[in-house]
Amino acid sequence: MNVYKKVFRYVPEKIVPGILSILTSLLSGVILVYAYMLLYFFLENLILFRDEGQSYILSLKIVLALTLAGLCYLFSGVLSHIFAFRLETNLRKKGIEGLASASFRFYDLHSSGYIRKSIDSNAEKTHQAVAHMIPDSAQAFLVPLLSLALGFFVSLRVGIILLLLVLISGFFLQKMMGGSQFMQFYQEALNHLSAETVEYVRGIQVVKLFGNRLQSFKAMKEAIESYAKYAYEYSLSCKTPYVLYQWIFLGLIPILSIPLSFLLVKEAHPEKLIIDLIMIFFLDGVIMVAFMKIMWSGMYIFNASFAIDEMEKLYKAMQEDSLQYGKEEKFPNYSMEFENVDFSYGDKKVLEGLSFRLEEGKSYALVGHSGSGKSTIAKLLSGFYKVDKGQIRIGDLPIESYSKNALCKAISFVFQDSKLFHKSIYENVLLGKPDATPEEVHRALDLAGCREILERFPEKENTLIGAKGVYLSGGEKQRIAIARAILKDAPIVILDEASASIDADQEYALQNAFKNLIQGKTVIMIAHRLSSIQGLHEILVLEEGKIVERGSSKELLQRDSRYKKLWELYQTTEDWRINK
Secondary structure, three states, X not given: OHHHHHHHHOOHHHHHHHHHHHHXXXXXXXXXHHHHHHHXXXXXXXXXXXXXXXXXXXXXXXXXXXXXXXXXXXXXXXXXXXXXXXXXXXXHHHHHHHHHHOOHHHHHHOOHHHHHHHHHHHHHHHHHXXXXXXXHHXXXXXXXXXXXXXXXXXXXXXXXXXXXXXXXXXXXXXXXXXXXXXXXXXXXXXXXXHHHHHHHHHXXXXXXXXXXXHHHOHHHHHHHHHHHHHHHHHHHHHHHHHHHHHHHHHOHHHHHHHHHHHHHHHOOOHHHHHHHHHHHHHHHHHHHHHHHHHXXXXXXXXXXXXXXXXXXXXXXXXXXXXXXXXXXXXXXXXXXXXXXXXXEEOOEEEEEEEEEEEOOOOEEXXXXXXXXXXXXXXXXXXXXXXXXXXXXXXXXXXXHHEOHHHHHHHEEEEOOOOOOOOOEHHHHHHOOOOOOOHHHHHHHHHHOOOHHHHOOOOOHHHOEEOOOXXXXXXXXXXXXXXXXXXXXXXXXXXXXXXXXXXXXXXXXXXXXHHHHHHOOOEEEEEOOOHHHHOOOOEEXXXXXOEEEEEEXXXXXXXXXXXXXXXXXXXXXXXXXXXXX
């Protein structure tokens, strides 16, 4: 019932087909056992009373009852599949909605293979489980009970034999199903294998490109071995009880024939004993099938529960680090402030007690070694992450005070590797301001230095990017991304290594685009190319998540500073040349 509650919670619009599936399955089980009760009356009339007319009528009723039971079971399966398809769809939709609002930290802590597997495979697994669980589980537990009751109705000895059969079968069934803890380990191993397989397949191109050996995919190898271990152990644990289970059911009649043959001689009504034996034979088969359904239903129930729990765990992880938005739509000003901010990726502490203030309308650079916290600060200011402790303020109000729409409008973020969509160049730029006029879009393209890019293509700004379209260089993509940011005209601009992968030929055009983008804005720039940040108001030097120096480039170079050492290292690398 707990599993049913979980399942029905996700499919409120299909609750009627779900309930009807359960009821029709129960009805099928009742009609099935009723057909065997008619069989008992048929045998009585045929063997004991020699009433062929009544036996003929009963045989027609038996055929009708079995057909009706089969149709009810079929209808139950159709309804459960309709319910299951909607359940799978809703789980996938919720997963996609969760991904759209998930924090960046969620993506940092969960591999793409795990996310993809958890949503796709668990939604599919839930569908498979529910589609068969509903019709089978309803019958699985009802039919053995009704068959047992019918056995005692036929005769005391039939009932006792069936009761012993049920008890023995239940014991072997428990052994066959394995413990819940074992199944938990097995499913976790299967999930781990699926996630690692996705990662492996998606990384094949990297393996081929760099010539990596299979040993570099140690996680994949370990996942295979772990799954193989649990699958083999599960098979071994089931082997003996399953063989004994089949031996008892399939060999029941030969087992009973020997002692019953001696009873036939002493039996006053041997015909009655024959009827009992035939009923044991039929009800034995019914109970065997029902117990197999119990086993499969147990697996379906566990799989459905496990899959939904995994999905809910993922949904929770998507939301727990997301920023909670407020209702403020306007910013008093665009100054930014960190106050005693702590932040970590899992167990790795990145920022601790960090405090600083950035004034409105000024441009700042964050510099430091890799891992010093530069990109983390930029992403925290953008609302991509939720801080562990402390407070971030924009316009002297906590960042959580503003609505999501207000923050999106206020901040433009240009990444190191900007993404363009499978749309035209014009449409990619228009994303920055969907209601912009064509003149505004063209002005943004010109300010970003994109005119020379457009002139290369016959369709100019209507040129399609991507599959069956054109492919642009890194510098060209960055300039179109900057055009998008210029069109957006957000008062806060964050540039995270936006020129890191650009060659010297592209850098001059890109720097001009940057100047047009940041003019009059509050700007935070993260750059390893120190030459690109000389004209900014202030430079903040970070080490291990702390600001160790602050000042203009000129001020920092005039003293024995960490920035000066970074500058000297940068100049050394700029002077490197490849000799013949």
